[in-house]
Amino acid sequence: MIYWARFVTKDTEDQLNPSPDSRGDLWDSSHTPDSEIAETSRRERQKALDSIESSLRPGQDAMGKWKGGRLAVSAVPGAGKSTGMAAAAALAIARHQLNPQRQLIVVTFTRAAASNIRAKIRQHLNNLSISPVGFVVNTLHGLALYIATNHPALSGLDLENATLVVPTSSHRLIRACVEQWITHNPRLYETLIEGCQFDSEETERWRRRSVLRTEVLPELALKVIHEAKSSGLTPDQLRRLGEKIPDDYQIMNIAAGLYDNYQELLQKQQLIDYDEMILGALRVLENPQIRQSWQQRVFAVFEDEAQDSTPLQNQLIEILAQDSGNNSDLANLNLVRVGDSNQAINSTFTPADPVYFRQFCENCEALGRLATMDRAGRSNQIIIKAANFVLKWVNDKFSEFPELPFRAQDIRPVDPDDPQKNANPEPHGQGVEIYQPESIYDTVNLIFKRIFSIFQQHPEGSFAILVRENRQGEFIAKALRQPQEYEVEVNLSDYPITIFDAYESARQSHIPREMLQLLQFIHRPHSPNYLKAALKVLSDRHRIPNQDFNILAAQPEQFLYPGPLSPPQSENVSRCRQLCCSLIKARFELPVYELISFLALALQYEKSELASADKLATRISQHTAGNQTLSAMLTTLDEIVSSEKFDTIETDEENSDDSIFTRPGQVTIITMHKAKGLDWDYVFLPFLHEKNIPGNLRVNPQKRFLGDFTLPEVARAQIRAYLHNYQQLPDITTAWEQAKYLKNAEEYRLLYVAMTRAKRLLWMSAAQLAPYSWRKPENQQKQAPCPVVTALKTEFPHNFISRSYNEDN
Numbered sequence: 001m002i003y004w005a006r007f008v009t010k011d012t013e014d015q016l017n018p019s020p021d022s023r024g025d026l027w028d029s030s031h032t033p034d035s036e037i038a039e040t041s042r043r044e045r046q047k048a049l050d051s052i053e054s055s056l057r058p059g060q061d062a063m064g065k066w067k068g069g070r071l072a073v074s075a076v077p078g079a080g081k082s083t084g085m086a087a088a089a090a091l092a093i094a095r096h097q098l099n100p101q102r103q104l105i106v107v108t109f110t111r112a113a114a115s116n117i118r119a120k121i122r123q124h125l126n127n128l129s130i131s132p133v134g135f136v137v138n139t140l141h142g143l144a145l146y147i148a149t150n151h152p153a154l155s156g157l158d159l160e161n162a163t164l165v166v167p168t169s170s171h172r173l174i175r176a177c178v179e180q181w182i183t184h185n186p187r188l189y190e191t192l193i194e195g196c197q198f199d200s201e202e203t204e205r206w207r208r209r210s211v212l213r214t215e216v217l218p219e220l221a222l223k224v225i226h227e228a229k230s231s232g233l234t235p236d237q238l239r240r241l242g243e244k245i246p247d248d249y250q251i252m253n254i255a256a257g258l259y260d261n262y263q264e265l266l267q268k269q270q271l272i273d274y275d276e277m278i279l280g281a282l283r284v285l286e287n288p289q290i291r292q293s294w295q296q297r298v299f300a301v302f303e304d305e306a307q308d309s310t311p312l313q314n315q316l317i318e319i320l321a322q323d324s325g326n327n328s329d330l331a332n333l334n335l336v337r338v339g340d341s342n343q344a345i346n347s348t349f350t351p352a353d354p355v356y357f358r359q360f361c362e363n364c365e366a367l368g369r370l371a372t373m374d375r376a377g378r379s380n381q382i383i384i385k386a387a388n389f390v391l392k393w394v395n396d397k398f399s400e401f402p403e404l405p406f407r408a409q410d411i412r413p414v415d416p417d418d419p420q421k422n423a424n425p426e427p428h429g430q431g432v433e434i435y436q437p438e439s440i441y442d443t444v445n446l447i448f449k450r451i452f453s454i455f456q457q458h459p460e461g462s463f464a465i466l467v468r469e470n471r472q473g474e475f476i477a478k479a480l481r482q483p484q485e486y487e488v489e490v491n492l493s494d495y496p497i498t499i500f501d502a503y504e505s506a507r508q509s510h511i512p513r514e515m516l517q518l519l520q521f522i523h524r525p526h527s528p529n530y531l532k533a534a535l536k537v538l539s540d541r542h543r544i545p546n547q548d549f550n551i552l553a554a555q556p557e558q559f560l561y562p563g564p565l566s567p568p569q570s571e572n573v574s575r576c577r578q579l580c581c582s583l584i585k586a587r588f589e590l591p592v593y594e595l596i597s598f599l600a601l602a603l604q605y606e607k608s609e610l611a612s613a614d615k616l617a618t619r620i621s622q623h624t625a626g627n628q629t630l631s632a633m634l635t636t637l638d639e640i641v642s643s644e645k646f647d648t649i650e651t652d653e654e655n656s657d658d659s660i661f662t663r664p665g666q667v668t669i670i671t672m673h674k675a676k677g678l679d680w681d682y683v684f685l686p687f688l689h690e691k692n693i694p695g696n697l698r699v700n701p702q703k704r705f706l707g708d709f710t711l712p713e714v715a716r717a718q719i720r721a722y723l724h725n726y727q728q729l730p731d732i733t734t735a736w737e738q739a740k741y742l743k744n745a746e747e748y749r750l751l752y753v754a755m756t757r758a759k760r761l762l763w764m765s766a767a768q769l770a771p772y773s774w775r776k777p778e779n780q781q782k783q784a785p786c787p788v789v790t791a792l793k794t795e796f797p798h799n800f801i802s803r804s805y806n807e808d809n
């Protein structure tokens with residue numbers, strides 16, 4: 001199907017199956033058999049090998065010297081993990097004369113990182129005059145998919161007929177498995193409706209049903225299925241786990257039922273999710289002959305960002321890295337894993353957990369095969385001090401907890417004779433600067449002025465503004481585009497500074513979903529689910545006042561067409577009704593192909609959003625050519641939303657390498673999560689408020705009838721405890737407390753990652769006034785700063801900056 005191209009990329013094909021011309025032709029110089037030329041090229045190659053080896057700093061050289069077996073490298077941010085791994089890969093390829101029949105597999109977490117490492121390895125091989133055919137760089141999913149699709153009968157993945165889905169809680173697949181569960185489990189459903197405070201009033205029961213159907217159960221399904229599936233757990237294992245935990249709601253039993261339905265629907269509808277790719281590859285490798293042939297082909301596996309992989313991904317890597325003659329013996333793994341558990345920032349929304357990498361490090365340590373690198377040349381010394389302070393401060397704060405958020409490890413500057421040029425550079429300004437502007441408007445004004453003044457002195461510098469959530473990035477991007485409206489005194493677009501808003505396109509990925517939800521509603525206005533989803537879209541886009549939509553959605557007929565005897569509607573409800581009715585009317589008055597443009601205008605999209613909506617409309621009409629009906633349009637749109645990321649007008653960052661984010665003379669606006677692995681000369685971290693960092697798990701008031709916790713988080717903490725072999729499985733209250741701890745710990749690690757991206761200046765701020773929700777940035781109120789900001793201010797008083805300093809520098 002069309003969507004697979006994104007994963008089985010031409011690159012993967014070419015790397016694993018190079019063209020006949022390149023097979024076995026490892027040394028480019030081999031077509032110069034003349035002995036003199038051969039000797040010269042041998043000497044040159046040796047010189048190039050020596051030069052790679054001598055470019056490695058202590059710690060990296062453990063990777064460079066690796067000759068086989070297991071090796072763990074645990075290193076601080078900026079120590080040179082990725083750089084060292086690329087060099088070590090080139091050295092291994094050269095030393096062992098790897099070729100298409102015996103390859104080194106390098107895996108990493110994102111496609112951008114994979115393309116970055118691939119480019120570095122190719123560069124080294126080029127210097128060594130070696131053809132780039134002895135290695136493959138891929139993401140774990142890309143690799144798994146490649147294995148699975150090469151053996152469709154064994155993996156069960158039939159790409160000709162299957163479609164990849166990336167479910168969300170409003171995805172039709174998740175909705176369908178919830179509806180099936182409700183039909184087959186009336187008693188458990190009733191227990192949930194009654195909740196912890198029984199209310200016999202009928203309207204309240206309708207409201208609770210709506211909350212359960214459209215929010216609680218879909219969210220539980222989404223979280224638990226992914227968690228269990230990518231940890232290799234089956235629905236029956238979840239059921240058995242549930243039997244060990246006393247719980248009136250039987251959360252784990254519900255989760256198991258949802259998981260069963262999900263798997264059944266996935267199969268019936270020939271859909272595949274990301275976890276299925278890994279499971280498919282593992283099924284292939286269960287076959288002894290095929291496993292052996294893969295193992296013979298794989299010389300070794302090198303994994304970067306190893307703290308981010310899940311248990312099933314680890315299993316896949318370990319199978320591939322085994323010596324084909326010694327399948328049962330894990331000691332024979334040819335596996336280098338490089339990571340930093342202090343930078344684990346995916347564990348609250350994926351089953352990745354730093355604990356697995358820590359265990360690998362401990363096992364390697366026992367074998368004398370652990371290298372640690374605590375020296376890093378990226379940042380100036382004051383940034384290093386601040387990052388070390390934060391790590392210690394956070395660990396002290398959590399000292400009573402059984403686990404600490406960070407492994408206690410200070411970053412140290414490199415030695416003066418380090419191979420890195422300009423290592424630990426001189427600080428710009430104070431090196432670390434902490435601000436407490438009055439408002440978020442004041443914040444962007446300060447940032448833009450500071451960027452402008454630095455740019456005048458260093459036009460070649462790289463700048464980044466890192467945000468915690470996409471909406472903050474949107475706010476900054478708008479302030480850049482319309483400085484007057486945001487009371488910003490400097491218009492950066494008047495100067496030759498490039499602005500790269502990395503998430504413009506990601507932010508626009510809401511467009512197909514919003515269009516789908518509105519079109520589903522106008523197609524079937526009497527469906528409570530569709531009505532509620534449409535009301536939510538309209539409220540998110542500020543077209544109607546926010547309110548509890550469950551009550552309105554519970555009785556669509558009464559809401560949309562109130563009779564003369566119906567109770568009068570409030571002003572707010574009546575505004576919602578008018579807008580909804582005008583959308584329904586458009587369905588009958590406009591041709592189908594004009595509906596998307598109409599809805600885009602109704603949502604008051606901006607110019608670039610309108611362009612993306614038009615592009616979407618064109619794409620749909622191409623797909624539905626000849627069948628201009630609303631049903632056909634909905635089918636195509638549904639497929640787009642559930643199976644691919646719609647490319648908006650902007651560039652698709654996934655296909656680019658890291659360098660587009662870090663170009664000289666460019667200001668990049670990007671989230672803290674996506675900034676991982678990258679670095680810039682000047683890094684700005686605005687809006688550091690306690691509400692976000694460390695944040696808190698909140699129970700939405702509409703869901704409080706179930707208790708003061710959320711079902712998905714509780715279930716997830718219980719599964720995690722089971723996977724990590726906790727002595728006692730946590731009950732609901734304990735599991736909720738554990739979930740809160742995990743969230744806080746991860747937020748602090750995210751801040752640490754963000755801080756350690758900076759080379760010359762780290763600029764941090766917490767505005768006194770900030771919005772509670774970034775959906776409405778204009779609604780500012782007093783916001784407490786992130787506690788780390790307060791602690792840094794006390795510890796580094798000279799780095800707390802007054803406005804006048806900023807203006808003079």
Ligand SMILES: Nc1ncnc2c1ncn2[C@@H]1O[C@H](COP(=O)(O)OP(=O)(O)OP(=O)(O)O)[C@@H](O)[C@H]1O
Pocket residue numbers: 055056057060075076077078079080081082083084340343377378419420421676677678679756
């Ligand atoms: N041996 C070296 N010689 C010269 N420069 C180096 C060396 N090792 C690392 N660097 C430089 O140090 C910086 C950090 O390196 P790299 O990105 O590989 O670190 P990392 O450990 O992967 O960082 P993080 O974990 O924070 O993503 C880069 O600018 C890189 O070019």
